[in-house]
Amino acid sequence: MKLYLAFLFCFAALLLPGGELPDRAALFALPGWAPAPGYESSGNETIRGIFYDGLPYRGKPTRVFAWYGVPAGAKGKLPAIILVHGGGGTAFRYWARLWVERGYAVLAMDTTGGVPRNNGESGSDGSIHHPQGGPGLGRVFRDTGLPPQEQWPYHAIGAVIRANTLLRSFPEIDPERIGVTGISWGAVVGETAVSLDSRFKFAAMVYGCGFLGRNSSWKKTEFAKMPPELVERWVRLWDPSSYLAGDKVPILFCNGVSDKHFRPDSWWSTCRLVKPELRYTALRVRMGHAHPPSGDPPEVAAFADAAVRGGKPLPRIVSQTPKSVVYDAPVPLKRAELNYTEDSGDWTKQRWKIVPARIDREKQIVTAEIPPAAAAWYFNIIDERGCIASGEIEEKK
Known part of the structure; x- marks a missing residue:
């Protein structure tokens, strides 16, 4: 317990650029959890829905929906992975199933304060807001002038870090073999989360990057509508470029060279923030932008296996x-x-x-x-x- 409190104190002492982050210890607190009625496992499948405690929003408690599953008949301590969906997505059961079949315990949450509209069985499924959910992704830019704890990225980042803490408390999980993969906005959130939470063993981030105010699909849309001081505040608070220089977790970055949202100049600037010995990069020509299978290139599973299951590491460009x-x-x-x-x-x-x-x-x-x-x-x-x-x-x- 003393070591855990010391760990929380160290993170609480670190403030966001500008010193605006609320009590950081709340991000790492062990959340309570309970089964989600109506989202039970079916047949021989071991994946079921749960709710775990999110961060308070406007003075009220919140709950995060997630699919949690383990391989059938698994014995011993398991490696685990957290799955962070992209914009327009939700907690995907089919994605969780993919990783359970790969031999991992899985937690796939909805970061937008909702539950799956159609059970998360396809990449086209969306989120229905839950009465006890936090803010949705649609508010990611419009709330920039509000206190950080009332903005979507804070709650999404908290959902990822709290998921890590929750998994580490489960007796079937090896706490030293937990990783995370994020897609699109899930990667933007994930890159910041792993920069704050060095307990992760690996991180695989697809599409999403930082330097969004420099070049991205939002520079001429959302950012163009905002006063310069709010653009600067959003970047300071939530852009991964404000955090990744302090990253201590091995990260795989994957993207398409013509991605319409996350441009290669901003993407490479993001990659360069991470120490070379922790950085792996895969940039494809003609890569679609979507949830799996497009958002699950082969490097992700190989990278995870190398980190926690004794697999062969990925190739790397040295110079x-x-x-x-x-x-x-x-x-x-x-x-x-x-x-x-x-x-x-x-x-x-x-x-x-x-x-x-x-x-x-x-x-x-x-x-x-x-x-x-x-x-x-x-x-x-x-x-x-x-x-x-x-x-x-x-x-x-």
Whole structure:
């Protein structure tokens, strides 16, 4: 108990930039929980709905809905993963089922104060607000002038950190083998959560990034409607760029090079905040933006298995020049590619081409001649599992 209180004290002493975060100890408090009526497990499936205590909202207690499941017949302490959905999503039962089948205990929560509209059985399912839920994602920008504890990101981040504390209290869970994966807005929330909560063993973040005020789909929409001081406040309070420099958790970042919401310049700036030894990157050409299966590239499961189940680590780019990369690949490479575009300007409208690159397996170097018309380019290496590691984007000077 003394160690736990000391842990909470250390986090309570850390304030958000600007010192505006309410009592941080509340984020890490052990939440109460109870079964969610009407969301019981069915058949031989071990996944069931629960409610756990969220953070107070406008002076009232809140509850967070989540699917919780463990592999059938599992013995011994289990690895666990927390699943954080993206915008328009909810707690997805089908996503929880996917990870239970991979051998993990799973907690997949609804971060928008609701419950699944259609039992979370498809990526198109949405959230119905619950009377005891907190604020919804639709208020993510409009409430920026309110106290932090009345804003959606605070409650979403709290739901992730409290989920970690809750899982660590379950006797079937190994508290040293808990990770988190987030998709889109779930990744924005997750990147901040793991920067605050170093108890996580790994984090896999798909699409979502920081520097949203610099370049994102919201720069010319939501941010354009806000006074500059509120834009600055939102970035200071909730943008992952305000936190990731202090990250101590290994993070995998996945994205598509033409993603319309999270642009590659902002995405790479986000990745660079994390220490190189903790950072893995996978940047695809022609990657859709959606919940699983699109939002569950093969790197995520491989990264999780390497962190908590003794699996082989992902490949990694160690260093690079404009015409080459040096790599490390615990699983042999299947191929290497140079991805390039002849377009400039808006990242979302650029057309990318893929050409083979040369692999020197003895020196662990990948090289390619850069097409004269290329305006920007980067290398991908792909191992025999189909897992990608990406170099940084180079641009013609």
